[in-house]
Amino acid sequence: MSEHVLDEAGLHHLLARPGVRRVLAALEAGGEETRLVGGCVRDALLRRVGDDIDLATTLRPPSVIAAAEAAGLRAMPTGIEHGTVTLLADAAAFEVTTLREDVETDGRHAVVRFGRDFALDAQRRDFTINALSLTPDGILCDTTGGVDDLRAGRVRFIGEAPTRIREDALRILRFFRFHARYGAGSPDPEGLSACIAARDALDGLSRERIRAEFLKLLSAPGAAAAVATLSETGLLVRLIGGFGDRGRFARVLTPGTATSAIDRLAALAVWSAADAGRLELALRLSKMEVVALVAYGRALGALHGRANIDATEIRRLAADHDRLGLALARTTTRGEPMPVFSPDADRYLENLAVGHIAAPTFPLGGADLVARGIQPGPEIGRRLARTRALWLDLGCPDDSAAREALLEHAAG
Numbered sequence: 461m462s463e464h465v466l467d468e469a470g471l472h473h474l475l476a477r478p479g480v481r482r483v484l485a486a487l488e489a490g491g492e493e494t495r496l497v498g499g500c501v502r503d504a505l506l507r508r509v510g511d512d513i514d515l516a517t518t519l520r521p522p523s524v525i526a527a528a529e530a531a532g533l534r535a536m537p538t539g540i541e542h543g544t545v546t547l548l549a550d551a552a553a554f555e556v557t558t559l560r561e562d563v564e565t566d567g568r569h570a571v572v573r574f575g576r577d578f579a580l581d582a583q584r585r586d587f588t589i590n591a592l593s594l595t596p597d598g599i600l601c602d603t604t605g606g607v608d609d610l611r612a613g614r615v616r617f618i619g620e621a622p623t624r625i626r627e628d629a630l631r632i633l634r635f636f637r638f639h640a641r642y643g644a645g646s647p648d649p650e651g652l653s654a655c656i657a658a659r660d661a662l663d664g665l666s667r668e669r670i671r672a673e674f675l676k677l678l679s680a681p682g683a684a685a686a687v688a689t690l691s692e693t694g695l696l697v698r699l700i701g702g703f704g705d706r707g708r709f710a711r712v713l714t715p716g717t718a719t720s721a722i723d724r725l726a727a728l729a730v731w732s733a734a735d736a737g738r739l740e741l742a743l744r745l746s747k748m749e750v751v752a753l754v755a756y757g758r759a760l761g762a763l764h765g766r767a768n769i770d771a772t773e774i775r776r777l778a779a780d781h782d783r784l785g786l787a788l789a790r791t792t793t794r795g796e797p798m799p800v801f802s803p804d805a806d807r808y809l810e811n812l813a814v815g816h817i818a819a820p821t822f823p824l825g826g827a828d829l830v831a832r833g834i835q836p837g838p839e840i841g842r843r844l845a846r847t848r849a850l851w852l853d854l855g856c857p858d859d860s861a862a863r864e865a866l867l868e869h870a871a872g
Contacts, residue, residue: 464642471600480554524547533548588610589642591606592606667743688706722749756789765799821858847870
């Protein structure tokens with residue numbers, strides 16, 4: 461990635477976004493100050509539009525609520541213990557947090573007190589590029605060198621990297637994630653060294669927090685390089701409980717390949733369906749996410765060692781496997797000695813994956829055999845299983861004549 465071109469016109473677009481002026485006007489009070497802060501300012505300089513707009517203020521939370529309600533805005537104390545109030549304006553949500561100063565920390569939870577100094581508040585943030593603020597009249601404030609770092613594509617901890625990591629060990633993962641999204645070239649040496657040295661601190665983090673950061677990292681533009689560094693430094697195995705396949709991971713990052721974070725996790729860390737259980741525990745995955753990983757792992761197993769998958773064979777595979785898991789397994793193994801797909805099989809799977817065609821469905825059910833005089837019970841299941849095996853051998857035919865022949869076979 462190259463250095464970034466910054467455009468201060470993006471700051472004016474940020475101030476013009478729906479609801480921003482209403483919130484800033486509501487919080488305007490004599491002797492008090494409110495600014496836009498953090499990621500929304502950073503992204504505005506890059507002419508990117510994010511979903512979150514955060515503000516910092518000298519007002520205490522009760523005063524924020526009172527001022528907002530007086531202006532006709534809805535206020536919700538979503539993080540009142542941390543000084544955060546969420547305001548709703550023009551169908552958009554804005555997090556407003558009272559300026560803070562750290563008193564002490566144990567690496568997971570910081571003890572803070574409210575403050576009135578924007579520079580001190582910036583000092584307690586993680587990276588320089590996240591410590592920018594913007595006044596209501598459009599003045600960009602940078603007390604940590606964040607603008608220069610953003611332009612250079614440099615993700616750098618504020619102050620001493622080990623200190624920032626001791627305050628919150630999740631910043632190890634955030635360092636890699638932000639470099640994957642905003643960085644250019646190699647990671648900042650001091651930051652990387654501090655992350656490696658503090659690797660044991662990852663064990664004290666909740667798996668839910670790790671999951672959120674890691675899946676965001678996998679979706680970032682520079683994910684391949686970030687994962688390579690995580691792997692080479694031994695951090696990856698701490699995160700996912702195993703090693704990663706960087707070759708298969710790189711294939712799902714190919715431009716034009718639409719993949720989700722879970723697809724990317726599968727490509728990186730799943731070799732068989734059994735790996736889904738390990739990842740479920742390591743990253744607290746949802747049931748649907750585990751189902752997707754299992755489907756991919758099963759498809760990988762079915763493709764393993766296959767030297768000639770033609771149009772008929774791919775229909776058999778499609779009848780027995782999830783279409784998306786099968787398509788992902790094809791993507792991640794493309795270029796490996798096996799499996800070998802014929803052009804017709806590739807076209808079939810591409811059409812199947814995007815929903816242009818449906819997977820073959822076995823055309824018989826228990827009711828068909830009962831209608832032919834077979835008594836309900838285990839025998840019907842045995843007959844259907846035997847006939848389905850024949851249907852697969854025949855290439856999953858779906859015409860009416862084939863269905864009738866299969867029914868005769870099952871009832872005979």
